[in-house]
Amino acid sequence: MRSSVRSVPPAPRLLSTALLAVGLLGSALAAPLCRAPANLIPNAGFEGGAFSPGGRPTGWEFESWSTTALGTWDNTTAHSGRRSVRIDARSPDDALWRQPVAAPVNVPLFLGGWIKSDNVQRGADQPGSPGATVSVLGRWDQPAPTLGTTPWHAVGMSFLSDTSPLLVAPRLGFWGGLASGTAWYDDLVLVPRVADAPHPRWKILLLVYPQTDAVITRPDGSPRHVQGTSSSAELTKTAEQARLFVERDIPALTSGNMLPTLTIRHARQPMKTLSPVGEGWWPAQGDVLSELDPAFDSVIVVWDPRVKDVATGESLWIGGGAGLTQARGVSQTYTTMSVEYAGVNGHRNVYKHEWGHSILSYFEALQQTPQPTVNNHATASQYVNCKTGQYYVWQDETEAQPIPNSIYSNTAGFTHDYYSGTVARAEAPQTCLGIGPQAWAWGGPVTHSGSAPVFTAAERVGALIGQVSALQTAGILGPRPAQVLQAELQAARLVLRIPRASAQARWPLAVFSRHVQALVARGQLLPQAGTLLIEAATAASGCV
Ligand SMILES: [Ca+2]
CATH class of the missing domain: 2.60.120.260 (Galactose-binding domain-like)
Structure with missing residues (x-):
């Protein structure tokens, strides 16, 4: 049995300590699904059967x-x-x-x-x-x-x-x-679960622990009480950079395939327990259990490993790396980051790298990406772009000094290409690997067709309105074209509310698709993002 999740005990397969080196457009949908697939469980509401006290519902x-x-x-x-x-x-x-x-x-x-x-x-x-x-x-x-x-x-x-x-x-x-x-x-x-368009949008929780107040155990077994606090400037910068990562970097890196949403929460308590990893410590899931929220596809924990020994006043750095990500099968993804790498360092490369681990392992477990799964601890000669055969510039970049086609560039480069499904091994340069549109169409661990179905024409148009607005937030679509597209979608939505006229909704949807095509032709919208919008509009039209 290929097990997707082993929950006891989740042997921490830690994927990374963020080592910072100092055809594509196939359709995800054959024919649109216009209503939810049938529930496979007979008598799932326990109504069936001749009721008697002490009796059993039919089948159970x-x-x-x-x-x-x-x-x-x-x-x-x-x-x-x-x-x-x-x-x-x-x-x-x-x-x-x-x-x-x-x-x-x-x-x-x-x-x-x-x-x-x-x-x-x-x-x-x-x-x-x-x-x-x-x-x-x-x-x-x-x-x-x-x-x-x-x-x-x-x-x-x-x-x-x-x-x-x-x-x-x-x-x-x-x-x-x-x-x-x-x-x-x-x-x-x-x-x-089914692949769907528009692609279900991931919900990402940034869970910030401004304070560490924990007792850790030294190698000799003696306990050590440590405390640390992030500054408000660091927390502000963290929130700002996390928002840019989720709302701008992810849409750009995935070529518009994933338009996630971000929620930021501060933990109600200090980080009170930590788990050993390597020579340091990290907040494993068991350490943050009371704050974990199952409503999110991904959780990113930010914490402070810069502490002082309460007894001696000695300053320590007790972390296990810039970031650590644990493979969690098809369950909610889990990433942790040290606060110094979450905002004030002038780039979002640790977010890109660590969250990259979590999506690679999630889609590997879901079996919806081509094999082999991309290894994002790669070297300069390992991967190329599968369309051009071009190698990547293997250099870190900062906000101030972007480097085209580099590892963490939003528009081209290694991370962009594995987030978009356009990376290949150098020895098989035409075999596209990574997470392409067909994979993103399955949604996240929590938000997907089974838990958050979008199947009717009206629901599809509603989801498209959200997609257009997220593309605008991401800077992939300008405000003026976004306004025009939203007007077409609102027209379709209004017509769908009139039972006898609902078929007329195909017209504004067709106009919407033509506008999208024109925007792509004028270079005002990424071709991949345009394809996805048209695919979603076509599916909505097919469900009218
Ligand atoms: Ca019932």
């Missing part, structure tokens, strides 16, 4: 590892309809409802559902317990944990499987992760 079986938990078909609580299933475990257990479900193999799938919980607790010595969860028996994948008392909320996860049927299991506890309490489950969904 209950089991309790300890045999002490109770599984109840509940007709008093539901997310939708009138019924749900409930699990009560007075003592820590791995208890579940299960149903075998036929599913396609070796394609990305999304399993989601709604959970409500009452006093769900991890068992003693079960720190990895997901609490209440949805799972596939025989797999380690887990969505974000549900613990304590919570209202109905959505959970979900992506995975690839090479077997069918799958034993879909709403569950309280896990192998080696027992849990107690009460949880309800309703409206499960299992759907194949």
Whole structure:
């Protein structure tokens, strides 16, 4: 089995210590999908079956590892309809409802559902317990944990499987992760993910820890209490540079294929624990768990490794590198950066390099990029552009001194080409590798067709309006042409609201596509970005 995520224990495959060296336009869509793919789980809302207290919804079986938990078909609580299933475990257990479900193999799938919980607790010595969860028996994948008392909320996860049927299991506890309490489950969904246009936009969280206040352990085993604080000028610069990275660099580096959004948060507490790495420390996911938010495709943690020993006053740098990124399969990507490399250093090369690791490993796990996966710890003679055969200028650049075709240039060069799917190994110079439009069309670990579907004509036009505005923010499209394109899309949106006239929406969409073509012809829009907009407009038109 090619496992996409191994969650116990996530052996930290650290990808990098940001070593700073001091045809393409194929269609992602054959025919547009105009409504969500059918849910593969029969009786996913637990409504079907002849109800009786102590009965079972059609298709579902209950089991309790300890045999002490109770599984109840509940007709008093539901997310939708009138019924749900409930699990009560007075003592820590791995208890579940299960149903075998036929599913396609070796394609990305999304399993989601709604959970409500009452006093769900991890068992003693079960720190990895997901609490209440949805799972596939025989797999380690887990969505974000549900613990304590919570209202109905959505959970979900992506995975690839090479077997069918799958034993879909709403569950309280896990192998080696027992849990107690009460949880309800309703409206499960299992759907194949699909490539779509416009491309789903990633949500990126910049999680800043202005303060470090941690006890680290020296090699001799003795503890050391250290403290450090970033200046407000550094934090301001970090926020500014992160915004430029997400809203300008990523759209440029991906040739308009990915237009992510950024949220910046400051942690509510200092960085209190760190994990050893090499000769230093870093904030592993376990160290920032209380601030991690499963709603984001990517998390970038910025922290301060410049500290003082509280006891001796000695100044120390305790980091493990400029940045560290962990391979996380098809789950939310995770990158950390030292604050000195996040803004005040005059370039965004560490962002480009580290986030580059995370997207390369994500798409490798998703199996949607050509093999072999690009290694971004490369050397000058290793890669070329797959269209021109040209080698790259292997030099770092700064904002003040950009170098054309260099490693971190936004418009051409190694990083640009692997973010855009136009890089090749020097020994096979015409085989394009990296992350091209076909890959970006699958979306991110969290935001994709399964969790955030955009299928109807109206939804597609709405998404296109967002894309045009993001292209403008990125500086890829000027304000005046953006205004013209938005007017066409708004016209299409208005017409789509009139039931008997909705077919007329094809006209403004056709005009939109012609305008896009004209902008590309006049050099006012990147050809790749133009192709994507036309593809998305054509899909919207096809769904009218
Ligand atoms: Ca229901």
